[in-house]
Amino acid sequence: MAASKPHSYFYRNSLTIVFLILFVVTLVAQAFTGWKENNQEIEDQGGKPLEFAQYLNTGHFISATFENFQSEFLQMGLYVILTVSLRQIGSAESKSLDEPEEVDREPQATKDAPWPVKQGGWILYLYSQSLSLIFIILFFASWALHFYGSWLDHNDKQLLMHKPTDTALQFIGEPTFWFETFQNWQSEFLSIIAIVFFTIYLRQKGSPQSKPVDAPHMETGE
Template identity: 65%
Template structure:
């Protein structure tokens, strides 16, 4: 007798995305509320008017803090996607194998279930073949621009409090403040990637797609 398999629920099929998006929304709201309270505390110390939450969400303080984190995450993922094409780490679950081609290296071919871009071919296929790194690059530069804008706005608010002239965005780019904010986020992302690349050589997590099988030898490269 043939078994009838029940189709997995929508939540089961999309659980990873849903959970992380839920956590993102919760933590973004928490950031906004705590940032709003902290910023109003700083304004109070300067004897400046307090901001309501709607005004705060458009302030340089919130925009800068939010997008400097987005920026570093998209840089991390974009570089990781590109560098794993060419670079290897022996024994890492995050690396391609050292001396053999993998499924991701094969040339795409059109078939009925292939994405539309593959069936279309030509420049559309070429673009689609690199769409992941292109998307992360665009998100990075967009986030970098918003980070600069927010940081510059917040800097000029502080300049007013200090009775100093406001800076143009170009002059602000020459200041160490913006680059300090930038590099303190970038270095943490590079460290986190190096950590997972290296630690998956020796450590395991049963059931995780980011780990090798528990009984795999340390020198096994890839999953």
């Protein structure tokens, strides 16, 4: 048999690279359009517009950026944790209702196993929970930065309107921050419902997120 052709670096990492490019492009676009919108609000209140570099340090930019980040990390963290024990019959996103899954087997310290598996003990335990842990850490870090940015932006607007600023403790009781938070969380939960439910009846040939096209609707898992 002929030797398989070696894959290029891009082919081996194309999913990450393409989404990283999309992330950078849309983040830059968000920053630019947010800068324009914020300056328009400032000028409407009689203030002096900001330079683009100055805008990147404002609460307006920090809040808008991490408002989205924290909801995404919450979504993925809960998804990773809840799919351990919860099921949805017929969904490509669910484990089998009864049959044992490869992901549930006990780790073995084989030659090619990751270093924490070979170490064992508490290091192995942490590693076995590391995917959900990193999403939890990123969620709380993003939530804190969203709160910080939203508080700064709120006080900037208060100053423009010649009103007193609020402390962080006062602001956390205001509905604005929680409105921003919950509107993002509910959209993330809806997207999970959509992917879990639609994969029961709909297919995408070639996608690992879909069951095979000819799979029965009530066949659970990929």
